Amino acid sequence: MKILVTGAAGYIGSVCTEALIERGHNVIALDDLSEGHKEAVDARAAFCQVDLHDLPALDHVFEKHKIDAVMHFAAKCLVEESVREPGKYYRANISAGINLLDSMLRHRIRKLIFSSTAATYGEPEKNPIPEEHRTNPVNPYGASKLLFERILSEFRANSGLEYITMRYFNAAGASEVHGEDHHPETHVIPILLEVAAGEREAFQVYGTDYPTLDGTCVRDYIHILDIAQAHTLAIERISEFPGRIYNIGNGHGFSVKEVMEAASRVTGRKINYRTAPRRAGDPATLVASSDKIQRELGWKPAFSALDSIIETAWEWKQKFPKGYSSD
Numbered sequence: 237m238k239i240l241v242t243g244a245a246g247y248i249g250s251v252c253t254e255a256l257i258e259r260g261h262n263v264i265a266l267d268d269l270s271e272g273h274k275e276a277v278d279a280r281a282a283f284c285q286v287d288l289h290d291l292p293a294l295d296h297v298f299e300k301h302k303i304d305a306v307m308h309f310a311a312k313c314l315v316e317e318s319v320r321e322p323g324k325y326y327r328a329n330i331s332a333g334i335n336l337l338d339s340m341l342r343h344r345i346r347k348l349i350f351s352s353t354a355a356t357y358g359e360p361e362k363n364p365i366p367e368e369h370r371t372n373p374v375n376p377y378g379a380s381k382l383l384f385e386r387i388l389s390e391f392r393a394n395s396g397l398e399y400i401t402m403r404y405f406n407a408a409g410a411s412e413v414h415g416e417d418h419h420p421e422t423h424v425i426p427i428l429l430e431v432a433a434g435e436r437e438a439f440q441v442y443g444t445d446y447p448t449l450d451g452t453c454v455r456d457y458i459h460i461l462d463i464a465q466a467h468t469l470a471i472e473r474i475s476e477f478p479g480r481i482y483n484i485g486n487g488h489g490f491s492v493k494e495v496m497e498a499a500s501r502v503t504g505r506k507i508n509y510r511t512a513p514r515r516a517g518d519p520a521t522l523v524a525s526s527d528k529i530q531r532e533l534g535w536k537p538a539f540s541a542l543d544s545i546i547e548t549a550w551e552w553k554q555k556f557p558k559g560y561s562s563d
């Protein structure tokens with residue numbers, strides 16, 4: 237298939253581009269480079285520097301390349317920023333997405349995988365969380381993703397759009413060549429590795445009084461190669477499961493303290509940390525039930541051990557200590 241990957245210069249998009257190419261697909265990699273890195277785009281993909289808000293440029297991409305399907309990773313994804321600047325998040329995650337849908341359908345492309353998030357659930361009533369759990373996002377980032385899920389179902393009713401929504405939990409780890417290099421970095425594992433590497437003084441533990449085993453937040457870390465595998469399976473069988481929502485998680489929760497200890501074990505370095513009060517809107521525990529995708533697509537995470545997930549991120553950091561070099 238010829239697949240358009242939006243956000244292909246970002247963390248998850250770059251790894252999925254690599255996996256799709258390895259699997260024999262052709263990739264048209266689209267990114268405006270507002271956050272991502274040109275160097276992260278696989279050299280075997282055709283790269284288009286296009287902002288999804290620019291409809292004529294987007295139409296041009298669909299006219300130029302005979303695209304069969306789209307994977308839509310491009311988004312703004314910083315929770316705290318979304319609280320400060322909700323308009324930026326609704327423009328990026330809704331308006332730009334509608335441009336993509338309009339342009340796709342004008343060019344008779346009806347297959348789409350959409351990157352959603354566990355943030356659509358808000359504070360869950362139970363863990364592991366199944367897809368039918370009520371949704372109640374507590375920040376504009378999660379709300380924008382949930383709204384786009386609804387927009388997709390409305391488009392599907394009238395256009396024959398075949399889409400699958402993937403709600404990722406905490407993406408982590410690296411491939412041999414692509415890893416996580418966000419500015420600012422807000423994710424737990426890369427921050428811990430910065431502390432281990434001596435690039436950051438200390439790690440902040442937000443909240444030590446949660447109702448969890450050690451008082452720190454529990455999250456589900458899913459390796460990006462497992463996310464990529466879920467995407468290749470889904471795009472190849474999308475016509476059998478149109479309109480599905482799948483959680484993509486490991487099914488195991490790890491507390492912030494456990495992740496700190498694992499990072500120290502893997503790197504062989506001491507991790508300095510400080511404790512700070514809870515952050516508003518941080519649920520105590522978020523763990524995925526991924527039974528549905530396991531049952532329907534036969535997907536199963538290959539990297540469920542936390543140490544092996546961190547190991548791949550640490551190897552990538554040691555290979556590329558400055559991340560992607562253009563910055």
Ligand SMILES: NC(=O)c1ccc[n+]([C@@H]2O[C@H](COP(=O)([O-])OP(=O)(O)OC[C@H]3O[C@@H](n4cnc5c(N)ncnc54)[C@H](O)[C@@H]3O)[C@@H](O)[C@H]2O)c1
Nearest residue numbers: 243245246247248268270271272287288310311351404407
């Ligand atoms: N990283 C996670 O743990 C996680 C968890 C749940 C969901 N997600 C979702 O997965 C997707 C990818 O996340 P990521 O961590 O790779 O993010 P990222 O910021 O690394 O990548 C997003 C990419 O989209 C590009 N982009 C943003 N707006 C654009 C626009 N208007 N036009 C073209 N390109 C644009 C950015 O330049 C960037 O390269 C996002 O949709 C995010 O909401 C990520």
